[in-house]
Amino acid sequence: SYELTQPPSVSVSPGQTASITCSGDKLGDKYASWYQQKPGRSPVLVIYQDNKRPSGIPERFSGSNSGNTATLTISGTQAMDEADYYCQAWDSRTGVVFGGGTKLTVL
Amino acid sequence: QVQLVESGGGVVQPGRSLRLSCAASGFTFNSYDMHWVRQAPGKGLEWVAVISKDGSNKSYADSVKGRFTISRDNSKNTLYLQMNSLRAEDTAVYFCAKDNRDSSSDFWGQGTLVTVSS
Numbered sequence: 001s002y003e004l005t006q007p008p009s010v011s012v013s014p015g016q017t018a019s020i021t022c023s024g025d026k027l028g029d030k031y032a033s034w035y036q037q038k039p040g041r042s043p044v045l046v047i048y049q050d051n052k053r054p055s056g057i058p059e060r061f062s063g064s065n066s067g068n069t070a071t072l073t074i075s076g077t078q079a080m081d082e083a084d085y086y087c088q089a090w091d092s093r094t095g096v097v098f099g100g101g102t103k104l105t106v107l
Numbered sequence: 108q109v110q111l112v113e114s115g116g117g118v119v120q121p122g123r124s125l126r127l128s129c130a131a132s133g134f135t136f137n138s139y140d141m142h143w144v145r146q147a148p149g150k151g152l153e154w155v156a157v158i159s160k161d162g163s164n165k166s167y168a169d170s171v172k173g174r175f176t177i178s179r180d181n182s183k184n185t186l187y188l189q190m191n192s193l194r195a196e197d198t199a200v201y202f203c204a205k206d207n208r209d210s211s212s213d214f215w216g217q218g219t220l221v222t223v224s225s
């Protein structure tokens with residue numbers, strides 16, 4: 001079955017740039033999406049189709065996807081961005097696949 | 108505005124059944140595929156199933172295939188998940204989510220907790 005791998009945790013200082021990676025076999029050939037989830041809340045879509053932002057998502061959130069790696073980048077990270085982040089893709093054999101999630105800490 | 112409201116969760120014994128519902132509003136329900144996604148306590152997101160807009164196509168995660176059935180009633184704007192032969196490892200918050208036409212999910216419900224325990 002298809003798998004997506006994320007680092008368990010990433011730390012960033014306020015105002016700096018945070019990068020969260022998601023790796024999978026030929027992931028660049030698929031669309032990657034990213035979700036933000038804060039404790040006790042439902043996930044929120046922050047990036048879809050590799051690099052598109054839904055309405056209401058701040059411009060500091062951006063995405064890229066090439067080769068085997070998709071990356072979520074948060075520029076000028078704010079304390080409110082502290083959350084768990086999940087990547088997601090669709091595989092024709094497995095269906096929807098989520099990465100294991102990355103806990104972003106804003107120190 | 109889009110609203111998805113899940114219901115039907117609770118405590119159930121192993122081997123028993125439960126049916127979850129998701130009432131949708133604020134969008135044209137019969138124009139979108141719909142998903143169920145679950146999250147075990149303290150764990151990550153796990154996709155469960157998807158159903159096409161007209162209900163003719165369904166796909167399941169291997170972990171639930173043969174035990175769970177996704178369905179929809181477009182006349183009632185409601186999504187369902189019939190869960191049979193429940194196991195302890197099915198304990199999770201179950202979310203319904205609207206497909207964004209590309210397998211991502213742009214709107215999620217608040218979730219309903221299912222606890223499988225004797």
